[in-house]
Structure formats: C-alpha cells, structure tokens
Amino acid sequence: MKYLCLVYSEESALHALPDSPRDEECLAYAESVHESGRMIAAEALESVQTATTVRVRNGKSTITDGPFAETKEQLAGFYLVDARDLNEAIQIAAKIPAARVGSVEVRPVRELVTSERPEDAPLAQNATR
Amino acid sequence: MSEQSAQQMREVVDSVYRNESRRVLATLIRLLGDFELAEEALHDAFAAAMQQWQRDGVPANPRAWLVSAGRFKAIDSLRRRARFDASQTELARQIEADNEEAAPGEDEDVEDDRLRLIFTCCHPALPPHAQVALTLREVCGLTTEEIARAFLTTPTTVAQRIVRAKAKIRDARIPYQVPSRDALPERMDSVLRVVYLVFNEGYSASFGESLTRDDLSREAIRLGRLLVELLPEPEAMGLLALMLLHESRRSARFTSAGALILLSDQDRSLWDIERIAEGGALVERALLSRRFGPYTLQAAIAAVHAEAPSADDTDWEQIVGLYDVLARVESSPVIELNRAVAVAMHHGPAVGLAIIDAILERGDLLDYHLAHAARADLYRRLGRNGEARIAYRRALELTRHQQQERQFLEQRLKELPG
Secondary structure (H helix, E strand, O other): OOOOOOOOOOHHHHOOOOOOOOHHHHHHHHHHHHHOOOOOOOOEEOOHHHOEEEEEEOOEEEEEEOOOOOOOOOOOOOOOOOOOOHHHHHHHHHOOHHHHOOOEEEOOEEOOOOOOOOOOOOOHHHHHO | OOHHHHHHHHHHHHHHHHHHHHHHHHHHHHHHOOHHHHHHHHHHHHHHHHHHHHHHOOOOOHHHHHHHHHHHHHHHHHHHHHOOOOHHHHHHHHHHHHHOOOOOOOHHHHHHHHHHHHHHHOOOOOOHHHHHHHHHHHHOOOOHHHHHHHOOOOHHHHHHHHHHHHHHHHHOOOOOOOOOOOOHHHHHHHHHHHHHHHHHHHHOOOOOOOHHHHHHHHHHHHHHHHHHHHOOOHHHHHHHHHHHHHHOOHHHOEOOOOOEOOHHHOOHHHOOHHHHHHHHHHHHHHHHOOOOOHHHHHHHHHHHHHHOOOOOOOOHHHHHHHHHHHHHHOOOHHHHHHHHHHHHHHHOHHHHHHHHHHHHHOOOOOOOHHHHHHHHHHHHHOOOHHHHHHHHHHHHHOOOOOHHHHHHHHHHHHHOOO
C-alpha cells in the first residue's frame, strides 16, 4: 500500500517556533526513510505566495493567483512534475482531467538548504533562455 | 565643462530617458533575468551616459549603448557581491557568456522585449492589482507615488504589491516570454483586462479629482497602441478603438461646475473627431477579421453613438443588435442592463423597464446603482413620478462615495414634478 503523507502548517509559524525543524533535520529524516527503502518522493514547497490555481471549465482554462480556497473541495491527488517554468507547469496542470471539475494548485518545490549551500538559488537561469 | 553644456547634456539624456528607458529596461530584464538587477543596471547606465556622453559625444545608437553599459554595470555589481556570496560569480559568468550572441541591436528584438515585459507584468498568476501596478511601473515608467495617487492608495502599498509580484515572478519562475500561440488568447485577455482597467480608472475619475487620473487614460491608450503595433490581434484593436471612442467624449462629459452629463445630453460638437475617426477605422478592421470579441463589439456600439448627430437620430436598432451579439459572446447582467436601455430607446421605456425588472427579480444587480438609476429614468419618462422617486433614492443610497453620480441623481430627483 502506498501512502501520501501531507504536511500542513501555519506558514508564518513553520520556521519560527522553538520546536520548528531546520532544513538539515528534514533532509536527515527524508534520508533515513529513503535508506529504509520506503521513500518514493518527498519535497518541501515554496511559500503559498508563489501558488497559482488552474481550473478548466467548458474547455477554457482559467489561471488565478493564489492557492485554491474552496472549503468544500478536498485533496484528491497530486502530480510531481519537472517543468521548464511556470507556463509549462500550468500547461501540464490544465490537462489533468480532474481540472475540469476541481482545481489544481501549482506550487514550486523548494530546495532544502544545508549549511554549505548559499541561501539564494541562481535566478538568471530560466529567464535568459 | 561649462554650466551651459552640462545643462544641454542633461536635457539630451532626459529626452533619451523619456523615449528609450522602457525599451532599454525590457531588454535588460531579458539579458539579466531579474527585474531588480535590470532596474539597477538601467539607473547605472543612465548615470554613466551623463558623464561619458559629455566627454565623448552622444553615441550613434544611444539605446544600444545604454543596454551594453547596463549589462556591464550589472556584471560588475554581481562580481562585487561575489566577494560575499560565491553563487554570484557563476551568475555573472553566465550572463556574460549568454549575452555574447544576444547583444542588443535589432529593433525587432527590442520590440519583442517590450511585448515580453507586458505579458510578464500581466501574467494571470499575479494578483490583478499587482498586474496593474507592475505594468504601470515597468512598462509605462510611472513612479510608485504616481501610481498610488492615481489609485488613491499609499506608495507603501503600491511598492509592496510590486515587490511581492517580483518575488513571485522569481520564485515561481514566471518566464519572460510572449506566450505560445495556443496560450495566447487567454493571456491576451489578461493583458487587455489590465489595460482596460487602467483606462477606466482614469476615465471614471471624477472632475477635479486630479490630473493624474486623466494621465491614466492616456497611458492606457498608449499601451493599447503599443499592443496593436506589436501584436495586431482583433481584440487588441477593439480595445484601442473602445478607449479612443470613450476618450473622444471626455470634454463633453461634465459641466463646467463638474456635474455629470449623460450621453444623450452631451454637446456633440465637443466630441473629438480625430479620435472618433481613428476608433471607427480600428473597429472596422477588427470586425473584418471575424475573430473579434467583446471589446470590438463594445467599440462598435460606441462607434454607432459617435456617428449619430443626436440621441434621437441614433441607430438604436443597430445598437440593440450589437448588444444581442455581445450578450451571446459574453453574457453578464451589466450587458443585459445596457441592452435594456438601448431597447428602451428603440421600442419605448415600458419595454426596457420590463427587461430591467426581470433582471432584478432574478436577484442580479440589486446593489448596482446604475440599474436603479436606469429604472428611475424610465419611470420618469413614463411619467410615473412616484416610482421614479423611489428608484432615484435607492440609486442614491448605493452611490455614497461617487460625488458626481450623487449630484446628478439629486438634480434629477429635484426636477421630478410633484
């Protein structure tokens, strides 16, 4: 049986509480699950500020800023995809069949930071191509 | 260097700034891949121009000079930062290598960059108010203070929206590109919506509220022209036509005391004939494409009004017909309301009134002051003054903050007999 473990938190508190995990600890735990042979995939996400929602109604896709906010909708599945940029990710998301009845939140994956890696990831790569 | 020649050089640089700074910025964003870095580079490039042009004369192609200077300044500044942060060295090297072949020059590239900038600023993944602020800041070159004044908010709020939008562009990797053909219609919608919003913000500005708001309409028309020039899609033409046709009536819309004048009561000799001609020609081009949409149809309606010598001599039948098509393309209660007013002009107030009542009975537009103002007007024309009075009062209740609309409605209410 495969299980999806979803991590929820109040974003402003996630990194601010005395008990908040550091990225090193998260990486170490993921590594240990991996070594046990039970890991399929795990990723941290960028802030909810980076979220974009895609819906398709009557064959027309609409893109809106922010996370989906319908309380009557429940999480039904996920795709972890590798796309060139947000536009490509949106194109892929809009073709997910369930986007016709539900909504798909597209959120970039955040790379966990260890002490030897600098904080800012290079920013020019995508845009100069 | 004499005082006088320094002054002359400042004027030259200022004029280059006015005409070229947005183009230079658009290209720098592509070359550097980062808004902040590009803005800094733009600033540095103009500062360098001020000194160097004075010494060596103005270069043959100031734009190419500025792009190249900006790019070198950015690489320098990344190198300086690299002393503290090793990742910047790689970035500087990458920009240097990437750009050898992408050097500025051809006008076509520059225009593509401007289009890229518009599509990026109007990306639907950004909040709508941020799209507007970012477009006015980056594409039109307005300052945050000017944008804040125009939208009656604080510079801090505007600055915050812009900063967040840029962070999302960077963190979610919104690409700097003109969308692919299949994504173009939807993305074009988003751009046109931003431009029209900017226009309306300026157009609905009340008399005397400040000149900056008129400027917004001018900026919107400038953006509209730029879009038509860069990407002559029918709806872009339709929107430009719509804005020009509205704008043509600007000086006829208010009395000298600042009171609102309805279209039917306007002095049509004050309408701007040149804008009407330009708008009309664009409508025709857009209609001929057969790929037109709601902006073109609204422009076509505005064009019929613009051609009429008076309200009574307006081709109301054609206007009703155009509203029918519009309602099919984009049905909305507001469009139905406008159609009802046209029907009332063509078939009499009672027929129009029945349509508006049906919209309200459905539960739509109950809090929309113009629905009640339109009802009041139709009752007045039918001589049913008691019902007109009630409708005017309801409309007034709903226009607490719109000074001119209030004055207009109060005046009408006062004029009602008995």
